[in-house]
Amino acid sequence: MTTTEIDNIAAVSAPEKKRSGVIRRLLKKPLGLISLIVLIVIVLLGVFAQFFSAHDATFTSLQVVNAPPGTPGYILGADQNGRDIWARILVSINVSVISGLIGAGVATLVGTLFGLLAGYVGKKTDAITSWTFNLLMTFPALVLVLVLSPVTGGAYQATMFIFGLFLAPSTYRLVRNLVVGVKNELYVDAARVSGLSNRRILSRHVLYVVRGPIIISVSFLATAAIGIQSGLAFLGVGSTLTPSFGSMTSDAFINVYSYPLQLVWPSVVQALLTSALILLGNAYRDALTDAERPTRAERRAAASAAATRTRMVRARTAGAPDVSSARSLLTVRNLSVGYAQTDGVLKSVVDGVSLDVAPGEIVGLVGESGSGKTQTAFSILGLLPPEAQVEADVLTIAGDSLVAKDSRELRKMRGSVIAYIPQEPMSNLDPSFTIGSQLVEGLMAGMSRKEAKATILQLLARVGIADPERTFASYPHQISGGMAQRVLIAGAVASRPKLLIADEPTTALDVTIQAEILDLLRDLQGELGMGVLLVTHNFGVVADLCDRVVVMRNGQVVETGKVRAIFHEPAHEYTQQLIASILDENTVRTDPAPHSDMRELEETK
Amino acid sequence: MIVYILRRLGAGLVLVFIVTAITFFLTHAANIPVANNILGAGATQDQVAALNAKLGLDQPIIEQYINWLVGVLHGDLGISYFTSEPVASGIAARLPVTLSVVVVSLIFTLVLSVILGVAAASKRGPLDVVLQGIATLSFIFPAILLGIILVYVFAITLQIVPAVGYTSLAESPSGWFASIILPAIVLSIAGIASLAAQIRGSLIDELGRDYVRTLRSRGISDMSILLKHALRNASGPAFTTFSLLFISLFGSALFIEKIFALPGFGTYAYQATIQGDLPVMLGVTLFSVLLVVIVNLIVDLVSGWLNPKVRVS
Numbered sequence: 001m002t003t004t005e006i007d008n009i010a011a012v013s014a015p016e017k018k019r020s021g022v023i024r025r026l027l028k029k030p031l032g033l034i035s036l037i038v039l040i041v042i043v044l045l046g047v048f049a050q051f052f053s054a055h056d057a058t059f060t061s062l063q064v065v066n067a068p069p070g071t072p073g074y075i076l077g078a079d080q081n082g083r084d085i086w087a088r089i090l091v092s093i094n095v096s097v098i099s100g101l102i103g104a105g106v107a108t109l110v111g112t113l114f115g116l117l118a119g120y121v122g123k124k125t126d127a128i129t130s131w132t133f134n135l136l137m138t139f140p141a142l143v144l145v146l147v148l149s150p151v152t153g154g155a156y157q158a159t160m161f162i163f164g165l166f167l168a169p170s171t172y173r174l175v176r177n178l179v180v181g182v183k184n185e186l187y188v189d190a191a192r193v194s195g196l197s198n199r200r201i202l203s204r205h206v207l208y209v210v211r212g213p214i215i216i217s218v219s220f221l222a223t224a225a226i227g228i229q230s231g232l233a234f235l236g237v238g239s240t241l242t243p244s245f246g247s248m249t250s251d252a253f254i255n256v257y258s259y260p261l262q263l264v265w266p267s268v269v270q271a272l273l274t275s276a277l278i279l280l281g282n283a284y285r286d287a288l289t290d291a292e293r294p295t296r297a298e299r300r301a302a303a304s305a306a307a308t309r310t311r312m313v314r315a316r317t318a319g320a321p322d323v324s325s326a327r328s329l330l331t332v333r334n335l336s337v338g339y340a341q342t343d344g345v346l347k348s349v350v351d352g353v354s355l356d357v358a359p360g361e362i363v364g365l366v367g368e369s370g371s372g373k374t375q376t377a378f379s380i381l382g383l384l385p386p387e388a389q390v391e392a393d394v395l396t397i398a399g400d401s402l403v404a405k406d407s408r409e410l411r412k413m414r415g416s417v418i419a420y421i422p423q424e425p426m427s428n429l430d431p432s433f434t435i436g437s438q439l440v441e442g443l444m445a446g447m448s449r450k451e452a453k454a455t456i457l458q459l460l461a462r463v464g465i466a467d468p469e470r471t472f473a474s475y476p477h478q479i480s481g482g483m484a485q486r487v488l489i490a491g492a493v494a495s496r497p498k499l500l501i502a503d504e505p506t507t508a509l510d511v512t513i514q515a516e517i518l519d520l521l522r523d524l525q526g527e528l529g530m531g532v533l534l535v536t537h538n539f540g541v542v543a544d545l546c547d548r549v550v551v552m553r554n555g556q557v558v559e560t561g562k563v564r565a566i567f568h569e570p571a572h573e574y575t576q577q578l579i580a581s582i583l584d585e586n587t588v589r590t591d592p593a594p595h596s597d598m599r600e601l602e603e604t605k
Numbered sequence: 606m607i608v609y610i611l612r613r614l615g616a617g618l619v620l621v622f623i624v625t626a627i628t629f630f631l632t633h634a635a636n637i638p639v640a641n642n643i644l645g646a647g648a649t650q651d652q653v654a655a656l657n658a659k660l661g662l663d664q665p666i667i668e669q670y671i672n673w674l675v676g677v678l679h680g681d682l683g684i685s686y687f688t689s690e691p692v693a694s695g696i697a698a699r700l701p702v703t704l705s706v707v708v709v710s711l712i713f714t715l716v717l718s719v720i721l722g723v724a725a726a727s728k729r730g731p732l733d734v735v736l737q738g739i740a741t742l743s744f745i746f747p748a749i750l751l752g753i754i755l756v757y758v759f760a761i762t763l764q765i766v767p768a769v770g771y772t773s774l775a776e777s778p779s780g781w782f783a784s785i786i787l788p789a790i791v792l793s794i795a796g797i798a799s800l801a802a803q804i805r806g807s808l809i810d811e812l813g814r815d816y817v818r819t820l821r822s823r824g825i826s827d828m829s830i831l832l833k834h835a836l837r838n839a840s841g842p843a844f845t846t847f848s849l850l851f852i853s854l855f856g857s858a859l860f861i862e863k864i865f866a867l868p869g870f871g872t873y874a875y876q877a878t879i880q881g882d883l884p885v886m887l888g889v890t891l892f893s894v895l896l897v898v899i900v901n902l903i904v905d906l907v908s909g910w911l912n913p914k915v916r917v918s
Contacts, residue, residue, distance in 0.1 A: 140856060141856060144893075231860040236879065279741070420819065429816055430834050442823030491819075
């Protein structure tokens with residue numbers, strides 16, 4: 001009940017960036033303030049126990065055995081041995097607080113120290129410490145704490161020290177992962193270049209980032225330690241002379257059916273103490289993340305801006321004229337895609353794009369990365385994330401308007417009319433299923449499993465896979481990138497789509513395979529008579545394959561026309577630059593990695 | 606594969622060796638007055654010395670350890686100082702009780718946390734808040750108190766299940782279930798929220814991956830993507846959490862047993878610890894570490910099997 005939860009909690013806590021005002025934010029939160037006050041009151045009651053109680057916690061009087069609450073001098077009554085329950089609770093607070101401090105303190109010190117070392121020093125240190133702490137984490141900690149308790153003569157402090165060691169792995173992992181993350185960030189490199197010593201880098205940059213999550217984890221570690229101490233005392237392990245919540249619960253448990261109230265008091269105070277700790281930790285985490293997140297007013301603005309947000313495409317104007325001509329396969333008019341920023345302002349990534357694809361036509365959608373071409377393609381496919389706000393006057397595929405279609409209808413279109421070939425072949429196959437099973441699944445709506453398998457095997461052979469049966473039964477990691485792209489092409493054309501959208505289909509492949517894939521696409525397009533929207537940054541591919549081209553920049557269409565015309569007379573300056581970037585190359589089919597003009601230059605040398 | 610299992614078992618045995626050795630030396634060096642505990646307060650010095658000699662506690666600690674180790678290697682864990690019951694049969698009688706509770710609790714935890722985690726990952730928003738609330742509550746609310754409340758309601762007031770004691774599975778399956786259902790529920794509370802949060806996180810990661818978009822582009826339903834593809838890929842990390850959960854539930858079970866008066870491993874360990882019954886304490890340690898080693902090995906094998914990259918090669 002310790003390590004996994006703390007891992008989850010820590011995962012939620014983002015590294016702090018703006019620390020200023022975190023404490024103030026914490027105190028502004030009602031939950032944070034109340035938890036803090038409750039915690040302070042409880043701790044003070046424990047510290048000044050003798051001033052708040054009339055009797056000593058171990059003083060017994062036979063006259064008050066099991067006295068009810070309200071007995072003079074015994075606010076909460078007395079237990080079966082005639083001891084003042086209130087006095088015992090006050091002393092128990094100290095035991096719990098000290099247990100929490102020792103457990104969390106040891107875990108935090110040990111975990112942080114080794115976490116910093118492992119994350120910062122080097123691979124060898126990291127390997128050894130990680131191995132040790134992983135081992136420690138799998139120890140049956142509670143059994144060992146129990147068995148080893150006589151070793152320390154029953155002092156709960158020593159038991160908590162041992163338990164703290166068993167808690168350390170969660171802090172260790174938290175700190176180590178954060179440090180590794182920070183270390184890879186640029187600013188520590190910069191600090192190193194500027195000549196700061198290792199120790200100073202650790203304390204100034206790394207500790208700065210890990211401090212927030214550590215503070216949060218402390219509240220959970222302390223709670224765990226308090227719980228275990230109380231559990232051990234409930235069992236009866238350790239000195240019976242020290243009153244604690246656990247031993248009080250244990251005493252009360254014997255009489256639970258005659259004097260249930262005796263059980264309530266220690267449980268309530270312990271629950272108050274631990275909940276104050278946990279809620280304070282939660283409030284601190286919220287205060288930390290709030291420092292990065294927009295304020296409530298900003299969020300409200302964002303919410304109202306996104307009030308009508310939905311994944312389906314919205315018509316911009318009511319009754320917009322349907323300008324799609326009868327012969328057009330895909331018609332897009334005035335398409336916009338935007339994302340609400342954290343400050344509530346809508347950031348537009350596609351702005352008023354219009355384009356057409358005729359049946360059997362290959363249209364290139366060209367632009368540098370960030371030009372909005374992929375966003376345009378995904379909005380036609382209906383595959384943008386729910387945060388995206390898509391609007392269009394007209395968005396029609398094969399005479400079927402996508403505007404205001406719900407997700408179910410859109411899904412049906414994706415399985416039949418429209419298909420998609422991704423850029424990165426390997427990451428687009430589900431690693432846990434065989435290639436056959438994931439391709440067959442897409443066809444199951446229209447045919448039996450047997451038919452689907454036969455179709456897929458035929459298609460795999462068609463896209464140039466030598467041993468279709470074997471590839472069918474293979475897992476994605478067993479095939480090469482080029483084969484994976486053929487598989488994905490087979491998957492895309494399996495449903496005989498009318499429109500194929502290919503997003504940089506050759507960018508991630510070796511140069512030799514690129515040409516083959518382009519040839520395959522051209523052949524399939526001819527055989528199936530598909531319209532193709534080919535998204536690419538490369539004019540070489542366009543020249544090779546496309547009939548027409550649409551050039552995009554900064555979310556807008558800058559130029560449209562026949563490929564030949566645009567190549568000969570590019571009207572827009574940006575188009576001229578794009579074309580110029582391939583003219584030096586020996587072959588138009590060289591398709592370098594995206595968004596890197598530098599690499600493009602190097603490869604042509 | 607067999608080489609891998611043997612190597613892992615070998616490493617596990619080294620761990621068992623180290624942990625039991627540490628426990629042996631710490632407990633034997635702690636001068637627990639074993640003979641006095643057995644003979645009572647009125648024992649004379651001669652009686653104590655005689656008993657110490659009989660138990661072998663007067664020998665050098667290294668010699669005692671070697672004797673113990675040789676015994677263990679021959680399958681002899683020694684005899685309890687107090688009950689004269691062989692430790693091995695003592696453990697064999699009590700481990701099934703604790704394992705019953707832990708395994709049933711793990712099944713509860715797994716089923717409920719998968720449901721909660723999947724729901725939270727697909728719906729987000731309000732369910733997230735509920736999940737966080739459960740997590741916080743389970744952390745705060747003393748499990749012992751929950752146990753007592755459940756006993757009060759279901760065993761005393763409604764009398765649906767017995768309040769205390771254990772019925773073995775062989776004796777009566779329904780009686781067995783009735784005797785462990787309450788402890789299993791109490792034990793599950795802490796794990797459900799943490800495992801659900803883990804599943805939710807992994808699922809959200811998976812749902813953001815490229816292959817999910819490509820599957821959607823083929824018209825595959827959201828349900829299939831969530832429950833078949835994403836869940837399958839998310840099961841690896843969740844399974845690792847599950848193994849840590851087993852260890853911590855096994856530990857927590859020690860506390861729960863007292864409330865339900867279950868004659869389990871925890872009660873056995875606790876009795877031995879209180880009395881200073883050294884052979885039992887060591888036997889308990891040995892079996893706990895062995896159990897952890899075996900569970901970790903099984904978890905690794907299953908995660909390997911879940912991951913086709915490991916399975917096929």
